[in-house]
Amino acid sequence: MEKNDIKDLGEFGLIKHLTKDIPLVNKSTLKGVGDDCAVLKFDDDKEVLVTTDLLLEGVHFDLTYVPLKHLGYKSAMVNLSDVYAMGGMPKQITVSIGLSQRFTVDDMEEFYAGLRLACEAHGVDIVGGDTTSSLTGLMISITCIGEVERGKAIYRSGAKPTDLVCVSGNLGAAYLGLQLLEREKEIFYSQKPDANGQQPTDFQPDFAGREYLLERQLKPEARRDIILKLREAGIQPTAMMDISDGLSSELLHICEESQCGCRVYEEHIPLDYQTASQAEDFNMNVTTCALNGGEDYELLFTVPLADKEKIEQMEDVKMIGYITSAEDGKVLITRDGAQFDIKAQGWNPLKE
Amino acid sequence: MEKNDIKDLGEFGLIKHLTKDIPLVNKSTLKGVGDDCAVLKFDDDKEVLVTTDLLLEGVHFDLTYVPLKHLGYKSAMVNLSDVYAMGGMPKQITVSIGLSQRFTVDDMEEFYAGLRLACEAHGVDIVGGDTTSSLTGLMISITCIGEVERGKAIYRSGAKPTDLVCVSGNLGAAYLGLQLLEREKEIFYSQKPDANGQQPTDFQPDFAGREYLLERQLKPEARRDIILKLREAGIQPTAMMDISDGLSSELLHICEESQCGCRVYEEHIPLDYQTASQAEDFNMNVTTCALNGGEDYELLFTVPLADKEKIEQMEDVKMIGYITSAEDGKVLITRDGAQFDIKAQGWNPLKE
Numbered sequence: 001m002e003k004n005d006i007k008d009l010g011e012f013g014l015i016k017h018l019t020k021d022i023p024l025v026n027k028s029t030l031k032g033v034g035d036d037c038a039v040l041k042f043d044d045d046k047e048v049l050v051t052t053d054l055l056l057e058g059v060h061f062d063l064t065y066v067p068l069k070h071l072g073y074k075s076a077m078v079n080l081s082d083v084y085a086m087g088g089m090p091k092q093i094t095v096s097i098g099l100s101q102r103f104t105v106d107d108m109e110e111f112y113a114g115l116r117l118a119c120e121a122h123g124v125d126i127v128g129g130d131t132t133s134s135l136t137g138l139m140i141s142i143t144c145i146g147e148v149e150r151g152k153a154i155y156r157s158g159a160k161p162t163d164l165v166c167v168s169g170n171l172g173a174a175y176l177g178l179q180l181l182e183r184e185k186e187i188f189y190s191q192k193p194d195a196n197g198q199q200p201t202d203f204q205p206d207f208a209g210r211e212y213l214l215e216r217q218l219k220p221e222a223r224r225d226i227i228l229k230l231r232e233a234g235i236q237p238t239a240m241m242d243i244s245d246g247l248s249s250e251l252l253h254i255c256e257e258s259q260c261g262c263r264v265y266e267e268h269i270p271l272d273y274q275t276a277s278q279a280e281d282f283n284m285n286v287t288t289c290a291l292n293g294g295e296d297y298e299l300l301f302t303v304p305l306a307d308k309e310k311i312e313q314m315e316d317v318k319m320i321g322y323i324t325s326a327e328d329g330k331v332l333i334t335r336d337g338a339q340f341d342i343k344a345q346g347w348n349p350l351k352e
Numbered sequence: 353m354e355k356n357d358i359k360d361l362g363e364f365g366l367i368k369h370l371t372k373d374i375p376l377v378n379k380s381t382l383k384g385v386g387d388d389c390a391v392l393k394f395d396d397d398k399e400v401l402v403t404t405d406l407l408l409e410g411v412h413f414d415l416t417y418v419p420l421k422h423l424g425y426k427s428a429m430v431n432l433s434d435v436y437a438m439g440g441m442p443k444q445i446t447v448s449i450g451l452s453q454r455f456t457v458d459d460m461e462e463f464y465a466g467l468r469l470a471c472e473a474h475g476v477d478i479v480g481g482d483t484t485s486s487l488t489g490l491m492i493s494i495t496c497i498g499e500v501e502r503g504k505a506i507y508r509s510g511a512k513p514t515d516l517v518c519v520s521g522n523l524g525a526a527y528l529g530l531q532l533l534e535r536e537k538e539i540f541y542s543q544k545p546d547a548n549g550q551q552p553t554d555f556q557p558d559f560a561g562r563e564y565l566l567e568r569q570l571k572p573e574a575r576r577d578i579i580l581k582l583r584e585a586g587i588q589p590t591a592m593m594d595i596s597d598g599l600s601s602e603l604l605h606i607c608e609e610s611q612c613g614c615r616v617y618e619e620h621i622p623l624d625y626q627t628a629s630q631a632e633d634f635n636m637n638v639t640t641c642a643l644n645g646g647e648d649y650e651l652l653f654t655v656p657l658a659d660k661e662k663i664e665q666m667e668d669v670k671m672i673g674y675i676t677s678a679e680d681g682k683v684l685i686t687r688d689g690a691q692f693d694i695k696a697q698g699w700n701p702l703k704e
Contacts, residue, residue, distance in 0.1 A: 030399065031507070034609075036437040036593055037401040037498070039505045044396035047382065049389035052480060052495055054448040058487045085388040096406040096493055128404060134491075135410045141448055141493035143404055146389070153391045155383070241388055257386075 006105055014131050017105070018112045022126055026091045028147065029125045038127035040092060042147055049090075049146040049153065051082035057137035065181045068107055070218045071140075072114025078244065079144035080122050081222035081297045085242035086155075088148035089227070092127045093119065096141040098134035122224055152236065154301070159239035159258035163302040163323040166237075168226045168316055170270040171247055172286060175293025176278045177217030180210055212274045220297040226317065227299075233310045240301035246292040249344045250300045252330060258302075261328040264321035264342070267335050291332075291342075358457055366483050369457070370464045374478055378443045380499065381477045390479035392444060394499055401442075401498040401505065403434035409489035417533045420459055422570045423492075424466025430596065431496035432474050433574035433649045437594035438507075440500035441579070444479045445471065448493040450486035474576055504588065506653070511591035511610035515654040515675040518589075520578045520668055522622040523599055524638060527645025528630045529569030532562055564626045572649040578669065579651075585662045592653035598646040601696045604682060606654065613680040616673035616694070619687050643684075643694075 009017055019033045031039040042048055055075055057063060063071075076093060083090040095115065099108070108131075119126055124144070184205035191203060207214055222242075230237065239254050247269070255262055269290050279286035302323055303311060311317055321333075330342040361369055371385045383391040394400055407427055409415060415423075428445060435442040447467065451460070460483075471478055476496070536557035543555060559566055574594075582589065591606050599621070607614055621642050631638035654675055655663060663669055673685075682694040 031505070035507050035509075036434040037403040037440070037505075039438070039500075040400040040402065041502070042394065042400060048392040048394065048400065050392060050444070050446060050480060050495075050497065051389040052446040052448055052482055052493070054450055054482045054484055054491070054493055056450050056484060056486050056491075059450075059485055082388040086391070088389070092402070094402060094404045094495060096404055098406055098408050098411075098491065128402060130404055130406045132406055132408060133411055134408050136488055139406070139408075139450065139486075139491055141404070141406055143402070143446060143495040145402060148391075150393070153383070153389075155387050157387075 006099070006103065006108070009105060011131055014105070014108065015129065018108060019126060022116065024125045025123055026125050028091050029127055032125055032127040033129070038092065038094065040127070040145065045150050046147040047150055047153055049083050049086050049088045049148055050143065051079055052141065052143040053079050055140040057139065062185070063138070064185055066218060068110040069114035072111040073118045073219055074114075075140050075142055076115050076118035076124070077220050077222050078297065079142045080118070080124065080224075081242040081244070083144055083146035084222050084224055084227050085240055085299060086146070086148060086153050087227060087237065087240060088146040088153065090122055090124050090144050090146040092125045092145040094127060094143045095129040097129070097131045098139040099131070100134050100136055100138070103138065122222065154237050154240040156239050156241055156254050156257035159254055159260055159302040159323045160304075161260055161323050161325050162305045163238050164305060164308060164311060164319050165251070165262055165264060165321045165323060166301050166303060166311055166317050166319050167243070167247070167270060167298055168223050169296070169298040170272045170275065171243065171296050171298060172279070172290035172293045173213050173216035173272050173275045174220060174295035174297075175289050176275055176282070177213035177215070178295070179282060180207060180213055180278065181217065210274055210278060212272060213278055217295065220295065222297055223299050229314055233314065235303055235307050235310055237301040237303050240299060243296045243298045243300050244294060246294040247300065248291040248342050251342055252344055254300070254302065255326070255330050258323070259326055261324040261326050261330050262321055262342075263324055263328070263331050263333060265333045268318060268320040270318045358451070358455065358460070361457060363483055366457070366460065367481065370460060371478060374468065376477045377475055378477050380443050381479055384477060384479040385481070390444065390446070392479070392497065397502050398499040399502055399505055401435050401438050401440045401500055402495065403431055404493065404495040405431050407492040409491065414537070415490070416537055418570060420462040421466035424463040425470045425571055426466075427492050427494055428467050428470035428476070429572050429574050430649065431494045432470070432476065432576075433594040433596070435496055435498035436574050436576055436579050437592055437651060438498070438500060438505050439579060439589065439592060440498040440505065442474055442476050442496050442498040444477045444497040446479060446495045447481040449481070449483045450491040451483070452486050452488055452490070455490065474574065506589050506592040508591050508593055508606050508609040511606050511612055511654040511675045512656075513612055513675050513677045514657045515590050516657060516660060516663060516671050517603070517614055517616060517673045517675060518653050518655060518663055518669050519595070519599070519622060519650055519672050520575050521648070521650040522624045522627065523595065523648050523650060524631070524642035524645045525565050525568035525624050525627045526572060526647035526649075527641050528627055528634070529565035529567070530647070531634060532559060532565055532630065533569065562626055562630060564624060565630055569647065572647065574649055575651050581666055585666065587655055587659050587662055589653040589655050592651060595648045595650045595652050596646060598644040599652065600643040600694050602652045603694055604696055606652070607678070607682050610675070611678055613676040613678050613682050614673055614694075615676055615680070615683050615685060617685045620670060620672040622670045
């Protein structure tokens with residue numbers, strides 16, 4: 001198949017081509033792509049949420065093993081996740097892309113297919129952006145705009161002593177998925193090149209029984225469902241963030257912003273079977289992976305003690321500890337009852 | 353002076369360091385930097401405007417001759433200009449930066465100094481962003497959020513036959529400023545290196561009498577003043593955009609979106625004396641520079657014929673022609689009365 005050249009379309013042509021048949025679904029979107037600005041209108045009982053992320057090839061993603069469609073999906077998802085982490089609903093995104101000459105129109109269609117899949121699943125309009133040539137590699141900048149009921153935005157700063165610390169889903173899987181992809185990449189490149197210096201094309205990476213870990217790394221899901229469940233249960237979390245840098249780092253952020261401490265129990269940190277099993281294969285401590293791995297895009301939040309029963313009945317949410325006063329420190333209680341200070345990077349019982 | 357290493361601060365530390373003492377001035381800004389999202393609240397009689405731009409080293413700017421402070425200023429300004437181009441007022445920006453190891457904390461402080469200068473002059477809050485390492489060079493992604501009275505956003509699509517075509521300021525200067533900087537850069541690099549292979553350090557570029565052209569290229573001003581004057585005069589333009597890609601290109605956008613044609617007169621296109629004089633020095637056609645040069649960040653707009661007298665009394669605004677029906681085409685009338693079709697790139701009487 002001949003690859004379409006982006007030069008034939010030009011910058012305006014490419015944006016038009018990629019966005020031309022995208023329907024707008026939100027009533028807050030008055031005007032999407034095609035003017036100097038997008039124009040939005042939010043109801044008077046809403047506050048507006050804004051978040052932005054910059055993703056760079058070679059730093060945040062490796063196109064050796066990340067398909068462009070997955071990259072588009074994940075690029076949107078990490079931004080939507082930040083809006084959910086405020087208790088809000090994402091409504092619009094703008095997408096800026098810098099791309100070098102090795103990318104074709106087909107490549108950008110793949111990227112947009114993933115982006116649109118994520119946006120459709122979450123009811124989000126693509127309302128603007130910018131495409132430009134870059135000297136090297138692919139760079140993606142996405143801004144997401146969302147809304148939340150007036151006065152209901154959930155900040156990092158609202159946690160109070162005795163609040164319960166909760167986590168959605170399970171942790172550490174995305175990190176181990178990345179390690180698996182990196183391992184197979186190394187095996188691939190360590191194979192003998194053929195007479196033309198090319199790597200063999202029949203290489204089949206071995207991910208059997210580890211599909212869940214790959215999916216967590218390549219196709220993370222922002223937890224819209226948890227926000228809806230919390231609303232339905234009438235629970236207003238006191239503090240919330242999404243877990244993008246690892247549980248340890250996010251716990252420290254909430255404690256710092258809320259001027260409090262926490263006690264978190266290793267035995268309660270939710271883990272998937274594949275995560276535990278893969279950590280063992282890699283001879284890694286699975287708790288370390290869960291605490292410091294990152295990219296899980298689960299929600300970490302605190303709720304008043306009075307909501308304990310409601311939380312216990314909630315599917316896919318686990319209580320992992322509680323908030324204390326600042327003097328009591330930020331503490332992890334291990335399975336054997338030992339206490340460790342939580343550190344942003346590298347709490348590691350193997351090192352202690 | 354020893355340069356501060358960004359690694360010592362880390363990503364969170366750098367954002368904190370750069371944004372820590374920035375006061376928030378808008379009542380629509382409830383929460384700026386420091387949580388998963390910024391939180392904004394716009395009055396019910398306002399619509400929200402969103403625009404975004406990606407600027408890449410080596411593609412959009414050359415740090416050989418662009419100081420980082422100017423780059424910060426211009427990066428903000430090009431986004432503010434898009435909000436003014438909708439008839440709105442910019443209120444918030446988010447700033448994402450990817451930077452390679454050659455940049456220091458001091459460099460980022462310079463960049464932010466320029467950014468803040470622009471934001472302070474236009475009453476804009478810096479409410480969020482992202483900093484990350486890049487493998488090569490500097491990349492900047494800015495999103496600007498603004499507001500406009502409900503129903504008063506000025507689109508590209510509202511121009512009607514007999515409307516007057518107006519331009520603020522003057523055109524072509526930014527383009528000639530760039531040519532000057534490029535010329536001096538070439539002279540610099542063509543000089544004999546010293547014994548150590550270094551370029552001479554006593555090189556003084558020659559910009560005497562051309563300061564205005566450099567300023568237009570390095571420190572463009574978004575035309576807030578024109579928007580305020582139009583409001584004061586009670587003029588609601590029927591269509592508007594900012595001139596970032598050149599007058600020709602923007603005229604074609606308005607005509608296409610408004611499904612109309614235009615007649616524009618070469619003799620009425622506003623030019624500064626330095627622009628005309630420098631074009632002559634370079635043996636370039638000054639009208640070509642004005643039509644296709646770009647980066648002027650002036651406003652191009654159309655107003656009903658009934659507003660003619662008001663426009664005539666307005667300082668720094670010139671009528672350059674009028675809107676026609678689509679069948680009449682998009683036409684430039686030259687000084688000697690000849691007619692040319694306006695083309696996006698390269699209307700050039702030297703070539704005809």
